[in-house]
Amino acid sequence: MSTLASPREHSVAPSASEAGLVDSPVARRVMVLMLAVFSLLGPLIETVLTDRSHYKEGTTATNPAVAAIDDVGSVLVPAVAAATVLLVVLFARMSGPSLLLVVLPALVLAADEFVHGRTPTFGLFLTAAAGALLVSVRVKPGDLVILGYVAGAVAAGSIVAMYAAPATVVISGGTGTFDKSLTGAPLLAGIFTHSNTFGMFLALSLPCIFLVRRAFVRWPLLLLVGWALLLSSSRTALVGAGAMLAVVVLSRLLPRAGFVVVSVVGAVGALIAVIRIPFAETDPEAFTYRGAIWMYNRDALGDHGLFGLGAHWYADNYAVLRTVLSSAASHAHNLVLTTLVQGGAVVLVAWLVVIALALIGSVTDPIRSSSVAGIAFVVGLLAMGATETPFPLLGWGPLSASALVPLFVFATRHRLDREQVSSQPPAPATRAARRGRWA
Numbered sequence: 230m231s232t233l234a235s236p237r238e239h240s241v242a243p244s245a246s247e248a249g250l251v252d253s254p255v256a257r258r259v260m261v262l263m264l265a266v267f268s269l270l271g272p273l274i275e276t277v278l279t280d281r282s283h284y285k286e287g288t289t290a291t292n293p294a295v296a297a298i299d300d301v302g303s304v305l306v307p308a309v310a311a312a313t314v315l316l317v318v319l320f321a322r323m324s325g326p327s328l329l330l331v332v333l334p335a336l337v338l339a340a341d342e343f344v345h346g347r348t349p350t351f352g353l354f355l356t357a358a359a360g361a362l363l364v365s366v367r368v369k370p371g372d373l374v375i376l377g378y379v380a381g382a383v384a385a386g387s388i389v390a391m392y393a394a395p396a397t398v399v400i401s402g403g404t405g406t407f408d409k410s411l412t413g414a415p416l417l418a419g420i421f422t423h424s425n426t427f428g429m430f431l432a433l434s435l436p437c438i439f440l441v442r443r444a445f446v447r448w449p450l451l452l453l454v455g456w457a458l459l460l461s462s463s464r465t466a467l468v469g470a471g472a473m474l475a476v477v478v479l480s481r482l483l484p485r486a487g488f489v490v491v492s493v494v495g496a497v498g499a500l501i502a503v504i505r506i507p508f509a510e511t512d513p514e515a516f517t518y519r520g521a522i523w524m525y526n527r528d529a530l531g532d533h534g535l536f537g538l539g540a541h542w543y544a545d546n547y548a549v550l551r552t553v554l555s556s557a558a559s560h561a562h563n564l565v566l567t568t569l570v571q572g573g574a575v576v577l578v579a580w581l582v583v584i585a586l587a588l589i590g591s592v593t594d595p596i597r598s599s600s601v602a603g604i605a606f607v608v609g610l611l612a613m614g615a616t617e618t619p620f621p622l623l624g625w626g627p628l629s630a631s632a633l634v635p636l637f638v639f640a641t642r643h644r645l646d647r648e649q650v651s652s653q654p655p656a657p658a659t660r661a662a663r664r665g666r667w668a
Contacts, residue, residue, distance in 0.1 A: 257368045261375040261634060264359055267302055268630035269383070269420065271295040276397055276420045302625060303351040310358035310365075317365045324364060327641040330586065331360025334579040338540055338572045338622060345539040353540060355625040360637045368638050370599035373437040376631055380434030381450040384457035387419035387427070391460065400424045409517075410462045417460035421627055428463025429619055432470040432609060433631040436602040439477060464517075469613035472499070476605035480597075489592050492604045496588050499611035506615050507563040516616055519562045522554055526561040530570055537573030540623050560621075564614030571622050583640050584610070590643035603639035610636065 278292050317323050335357035339349035390398040391414075399415040400423060410416055416424035431454050438454060441447040458470060476495070480488050506516075506523075513521035530538065543550065543559050550558035561567040568577045584607060591603025610632065613619050620632035 252367055254372070256366045257372045258375050260362050260366050260368055261372050261630075262379075264362070264625075264634055265376060265379050265630040267306065267625055268627055269379070271298050272420045272422070272627050274298070275422070299624065303355060306362075306625065307351060307354050307358040310361040313365045314361050324641070324644055327364045327644045328361060330583060330641060330644075331364055331637045332357035334576060334583060334622075335360075337579045338576050341536055341572050341576060342540055344536045347539065347541070350541075352624040356622070356629070356633060359625065359629070359633060363634065363637050364641055368634075370594075370596075370602060370638055370642055371440060373602075373635055373638060374440050375437075376434050376634065377438035377441055377450055380431055380438065380631070381453050383419055384431060384453045387417060387457055388453070388460070390419075391415075391417055412460060412462065414460060416462050417457060419457070419461075424461040425463045425465060425617060426627055428458055428461035428466025429469070429613055429617060430628055430631050431458045431461070432463075432466040432473070432613065433606070433619065433628065433635070435470055435473050435609070436606040437635065439605070440598055440602050465613050465615075465617045468616075469609040472612040473605040473609035476608055477601060480601040480604075492608065493588070493592065496604070496608050496611060499608055499615070503563065503565050503611055503614045507561065507566045516562075518555075519616060522558055522562050523566060525550075525554060525558070526566050526570055530566075533573065534569060535573045536575060537568075538570050540571050542570060544623075560618040562617055564611075564618055567618040568622060576622070583636060587636055587640035590641070591639050593643060599639075599642070603635075603642075606635050606639060 272295075275292050275295050278294065314323065314328070335354050339353045342349045342353065387398050395415065398417060398419050400418040417427060418424045419427040419430075421427045421430065434454065435451075438447060438450045441450065455470075458466060472495070476492060479491055483491060507519075508523075508527065510516070510520045510523050513524060539545070547559060561570055565577060568580060587603060588607045591600050591607065594600035594603060610619055620626070620628050620636075
């Protein structure tokens with residue numbers, strides 16, 4: 230498979246007035262790394278300090294150090310975001326539409342809390358804060374390679390630990406979990422509490438790895454992540470990864486126009502599956518007992534579809550949910566149903582707008598590498614969203630950086646670069662472009 234990135238592909242150079250503060254490669258990549266560390270630091274500390282062999286998801290108390298990190302981050306990240314946005318507004322141009330786009334879902338969710346008679350908490354604004362940071366420093370798709378490197382490091386460390394200290398990185402629950410294994414080995418969870426979380430983290434990072442330009446770096450990363458993904462035996466993650474790889478392969482086989490049509494049809498099909506599967510299922514044992522979770526959530530939602538049951542509904546009712554369903558009931562195991570329960574249709578529409586613009590921005594992206602990576606990411610995210618919740622609406626969880634950072638970047642990149650692209654003279658069309666193929 231050829232690389233998506235090509236040395237001939239370059240982003241349009243920014244003008245001198247836009248350089249520096251809001252167009253620094255170092256600042257952009259540091260921002261991505263900071264958000265990734267914020268996502269993974271808690272799970273890493275939990276892995277080091279918790280006896281995984283006796284860990285039971287939903288029962289074992291969160292380590293105080295991890296709780297402290299969450300508390301500090303819930304205040305610090307919004308504060309840093311507000312200060313950064315203010316600084317950029319004072320000394321440079323800020324993309325108002327892009328800023329509104331990335332903060333809108335969190336603002337709607339916070340406003341929805343007033344409908345339920347509650348005061349919004351700082352945790353509700355973490356996704357907005359992260360999006361504001363990305364927009365303020367103009368993070369570009371190329372900067373997402375940082376997430377690819379992080380995924381490779383986590384995968385490599387997890388694989389090594391599986392042989393050196395397996396009790397720290399395999400899922401708890403003993404041999405009873407092996408029936409879900411695709412390899413016959415214990416389910417690899419890495420630094421996360423569940424192998425599904427680990428698998429989704431790896432799958433969501435795949436498009437970022439395809440953005441790595443050098444083949445001698447890209448292929449080892451892909452092999453490491455693929456190996457770890459297989460050891461996780463996460464069927465949801467493997468489906469998402471398969472959808473992403475299909476997009477990449479089709480980008481090599483089809484002319485651009487045909488590829489765009491097929492990709493959009495695939496994304497729409499994945500969205501239909503995300504919406505239909507949890508609402509059409511009537512078998513409690515379907516999809517590894519997700520059917521029971523979907524049926525319970527549908528009944529609980531009832532006629533509250535417009536505003537949902539509240540952002541904290543799962544946390545407030547977790548004791549009951551764990552008794553009725555299991556410790557896996559802290560969300561609806563479906564992106565659409567989870568969003569409807571926590572925020573209703575008003576919040577769901579806000580998130581669907583972000584996802585739709587990420588797809589549109591990727592489809593219209595003139596740079597092949599970021600265009601294919603963005604389309605693959607959106608299709609894979611939706612594919613995984615059918616049977617899991619790939620990112621939390623509340624707080625900044627273990628999957629937030631790998632899911633929301635690319636989503637926000639792909640959704641806003643086109644708007645952030647529009648003025649810069651329009652100010653440059655058009656490049657002469659290549660022979661491949663004139664024939665409708667990728668440059």
